[in-house]
Amino acid sequence: MSADTILEAQGLTMRFLGLVAVNQVSFALARGEILGLIGPNGAGKTTLISLISGTLLPVAGELLFEGRSINGLPPHARAHLGIGRTFQVMKPFPRLSVLENVTVGALFGFGGGEHNRSKAREQARALLDFTGLQHRVDQHADELGGPDRKRLELAKALAMKPKLLLLDEVMAGLTHAEIDEVVEIIKKIRDSGITILVIEHVMRAIRSLSDRIVVLHHGEMIAEGMPDAVLADPRVIEAYLGKRRA
Amino acid sequence: MKGRVALLGLCAVLLALLPLTGDDVLIQYGIDALLFATLAQAWNIIGGFAGYASFGNSSFYGLGTYGTAIAMAQLHLPFWVGLCLGAFLAVVCAVLIGLPILRLRGHYFAIATLGLSATLSAIIANLDISGRNIGLILPLTRNDTMFYELALVLLVAATGTVAWIARSRFGMGLIAIRENEDAAQVMGVNTTLYKVTALVLSAFFTALAGGIHAYWITFIDPASAFDLTLNVRMVIMAMFGGPGTVLGPVIGSFILTFVYQLLASSISTAAALLFGIVIVLAVIFMPRGLWDLAGGLRRLGPRYFLQNIRAHRL
Numbered sequence: 001m002s003a004d005t006i007l008e009a010q011g012l013t014m015r016f017l018g019l020v021a022v023n024q025v026s027f028a029l030a031r032g033e034i035l036g037l038i039g040p041n042g043a044g045k046t047t048l049i050s051l052i053s054g055t056l057l058p059v060a061g062e063l064l065f066e067g068r069s070i071n072g073l074p075p076h077a078r079a080h081l082g083i084g085r086t087f088q089v090m091k092p093f094p095r096l097s098v099l100e101n102v103t104v105g106a107l108f109g110f111g112g113g114e115h116n117r118s119k120a121r122e123q124a125r126a127l128l129d130f131t132g133l134q135h136r137v138d139q140h141a142d143e144l145g146g147p148d149r150k151r152l153e154l155a156k157a158l159a160m161k162p163k164l165l166l167l168d169e170v171m172a173g174l175t176h177a178e179i180d181e182v183v184e185i186i187k188k189i190r191d192s193g194i195t196i197l198v199i200e201h202v203m204r205a206i207r208s209l210s211d212r213i214v215v216l217h218h219g220e221m222i223a224e225g226m227p228d229a230v231l232a233d234p235r236v237i238e239a240y241l242g243k244r245r246a
Numbered sequence: 247m248k249g250r251v252a253l254l255g256l257c258a259v260l261l262a263l264l265p266l267t268g269d270d271v272l273i274q275y276g277i278d279a280l281l282f283a284t285l286a287q288a289w290n291i292i293g294g295f296a297g298y299a300s301f302g303n304s305s306f307y308g309l310g311t312y313g314t315a316i317a318m319a320q321l322h323l324p325f326w327v328g329l330c331l332g333a334f335l336a337v338v339c340a341v342l343i344g345l346p347i348l349r350l351r352g353h354y355f356a357i358a359t360l361g362l363s364a365t366l367s368a369i370i371a372n373l374d375i376s377g378r379n380i381g382l383i384l385p386l387t388r389n390d391t392m393f394y395e396l397a398l399v400l401l402v403a404a405t406g407t408v409a410w411i412a413r414s415r416f417g418m419g420l421i422a423i424r425e426n427e428d429a430a431q432v433m434g435v436n437t438t439l440y441k442v443t444a445l446v447l448s449a450f451f452t453a454l455a456g457g458i459h460a461y462w463i464t465f466i467d468p469a470s471a472f473d474l475t476l477n478v479r480m481v482i483m484a485m486f487g488g489p490g491t492v493l494g495p496v497i498g499s500f501i502l503t504f505v506y507q508l509l510a511s512s513i514s515t516a517a518a519l520l521f522g523i524v525i526v527l528a529v530i531f532m533p534r535g536l537w538d539l540a541g542g543l544r545r546l547g548p549r550y551f552l553q554n555i556r557a558h559r560l
Contacts, residue, residue, distance in 0.1 A: 053432050054432070055428065055431070055432060074431070074436075074438075075431040075432045076431050076432075076433075076434050076435055076436045076437065077436075078432075079431075079432055079433055079434035080434055084432075084433075085432055087428075087429070091426045091428055091429035092425075092426070092429070093421070093422055093425030093426055093429065093430075094425060094426070095425060096421065096425055100418075103418070104418060104419075104422045104430070104433055104435075105433050105434075107415050107418055107419070108415075108419065108422075108433050108434030108435050109433060109434045110434075112434065113415075113434055115415050117413065117414070117415060117418065120415075156429070156433065157433075160433055160434060
């Protein structure tokens, strides 16, 4: 494991009642890179993110974060180490304001967070500007529309000051223009020094964002490499479109 | 903010002066109201802030009651030692029970806590030291003013604790757990620690209220000490006032206790029925309690009620 590896998965395996959701997956994330994680529906992408964030425990395999095993750590301890995530099925705090939602991330994230509530609130406010939610500060989270909810998920995770950010379909359901905005935001996040693992179905976005791509299919890693090469790989095309009947 | 604290301080002082009226009935109603407000406020910590509807609080009340009674009636120790023993038993119980059952969410948690009172009541009814199912008689002290002031101090302490929670990082963590526990834990909230701490704080104040009540009333038995309807009243009062707010549960329980006494003294036979109607109307028109009502009326006027009715598809 090289010095600039932030996360390493070795033989990660997850089963649900006999269904193998993730099977013997090994990969490494270099500090500062954007790794795209793609695959058809049900490939195990979200399960993989849940294994890394600690909401699911693997039946086998090892996870190393900054060289130390995090297998036994509960989700909050992983958050304190600097692992932040968003949820594909968004989980806002519905009856709290947008600002309070993001403040929770600042209060509890990396290193246990900023313990002073007014300082945490200021950090949250800055992130709402960054993610384009400044005009929604005082609205309740359950009053937001889809695109703004996606932005809120992102802002909440960023408020944790993560070293590694796991993004689970933050662009699903967005328009082309909104996708371009989010792509720019994610690039800025990477430029600030945060490593990113991104799950996305929008190929245009994944191609322009990712330094490398990993492809999952039926829980197995079937390809890994540069975006153009991976997306041209016959096995990947087959996984998405099925075998050509010639 | 400072004006508000000063106003509250003034209210507390005025309440503290009430025994000077020398009206015994008023003082007794006062003790009852203050203890109930404390119970509602204590429930508010676990139920209102953390969002875990506990029906185990009547058990903590019972343990506080019996801790005090056993210390005084059986071991001949002073009252304050009894209070400490009761609080200690309740806190230990909260930790032991909290660790396994706070893993359950929503209705499952509520159901699991429901069984606790019956279990403890059965144990107590079979122990010699607790007087089996006959109960215990505490030394008689005719000093209602002392009980009144003790109950007031306890209510102020509980409310002060909740005020701190509402402004602290700890409180924000509890609220995050209530709003979405999955999101809270991946954002770094140590959910197990926070939930157990909330239950312990709730148990602590509940047990102290039970201890004061036991000494005041001088006779306790398992059925009255571990009474689930008491727990239901805590929930109703906290919900009526505004769960998850600092003053809602206190104001809610003062108003409901007053309404109940009024009904009971004027039309005693139909009092419970009318009280029930008050609760039903409150749930329909202001499901989030008085506190939300105050804010909602200012914002929306009478449309606030329509909105609530519509939200519940009535």
